[in-house]
Amino acid sequence: MRYADGPGVHDEVHIGAAPAEVWRLVADIGLPARISTELQRVEWLDGATGPALGAAFEGHNRHPMAGEWRTVSHIVALEPERLFTWAVTDPDNRFGGGPADPALPLATWKFELLPEDGGTLLRQSVRVGPAPSGLSVAISRMPDREEQILAMRLGELREGIRATLEGVKRLAEEPALDGGADAAAGAGSGSASGSGSGA
Numbered sequence: 001m002r003y004a005d006g007p008g009v010h011d012e013v014h015i016g017a018a019p020a021e022v023w024r025l026v027a028d029i030g031l032p033a034r035i036s037t038e039l040q041r042v043e044w045l046d047g048a049t050g051p052a053l054g055a056a057f058e059g060h061n062r063h064p065m066a067g068e069w070r071t072v073s074h075i076v077a078l079e080p081e082r083l084f085t086w087a088v089t090d091p092d093n094r095f096g097g098g099p100a101d102p103a104l105p106l107a108t109w110k111f112e113l114l115p116e117d118g119g120t121l122l123r124q125s126v127r128v129g130p131a132p133s134g135l136s137v138a139i140s141r142m143p144d145r146e147e148q149i150l151a152m153r154l155g156e157l158r159e160g161i162r163a164t165l166e167g168v169k170r171l172a173e174e175p176a177l178d179g180g181a182d183a184a185a186g187a188g189s190g191s192a193s194g195s196g197s198g199a
Contacts, residue, residue: 001147003129003136009158010125013165017172019113022120023081025168026111027051035167036160038063045072053078059088069094069134073109074102084111090131097131106133122168124161128153 001007015022025031027050033039040060048055052075059071070092077085088107089100097106112123128135135153139146 001150003139003146003150006127006129007150007154008125008127009154009161010123011158011161011165012121012123013169014116014119015122015169015172016119019081019115019120022113022122022168022172025171026084026113026122027080029057031167031171032160032164033059035163038156038160051075051078051084057086058091063134065138071106072100076102076108077110082113085109090133095132095134095137097133101131104131105129106131120172122165124165126157126161 029042029044029051033041038061040062042057042059044050045056045058048057055075057073059073060068061071062068069090071088072091073086073088075085076087077083086109087102087105088109089102090097090106091100093099095106097104106129108127110123110125112125114121114123135149138149142149
């Protein structure tokens with residue numbers, strides 16, 4: 001396994017709610033930040049107020065080994081109630097990839113929703129690269145440990161995805177809990193990493 005190959009992880013969960021209700025939650029870019037310990041906050045940019053093809057949002061991240069960094073994500077695929085994909089870029093060139101370009105992201109995240117058994121199958125995935133990221137910086141310092149570094153980070157991302165999926169499931173199946181950070185945080189307690197703004 002190599003960074004240049006664009007490795008990734010995914011997970012999925014069945015939710016006992018209609019795709020429209022699940023979509024309302026996954027289209028809220030602030031939800032992962034309420035669950036995650038890595039993604040600290042997000043905000044729409046350039047006047048955007050919700051998901052639209054080409055819209056951008058800023059993410060602020062913190063990791064005990066990588067420190068703090070800012071990303072700008074661009075929505076690159078959008079089908080309401082079915083697909084939400086965003087490409088994460090490095091606007092400050094912190095990782096040395098040059099000008100931020102959503103066609104060459106440091107990571108690509110995706111939510112997919114499919115009707116299933118009267119509810120919704122929700123899948124979240126992430127693919128890292130091809131642009132340099134904190135992960136590739138770590139690999140450049142210890143190239144002989146590339147597979148171990150990748151496996152560790154992908155494990156963190158998988159845990160973050162699982163926490164996000166479980167948080168969405170809980171909020172969708174118990175709508176009375178929605179609307180409070182405490183409920184989302186409770187749904188995702190134990191999350192080891194962010195879901196949605198970094199790699």
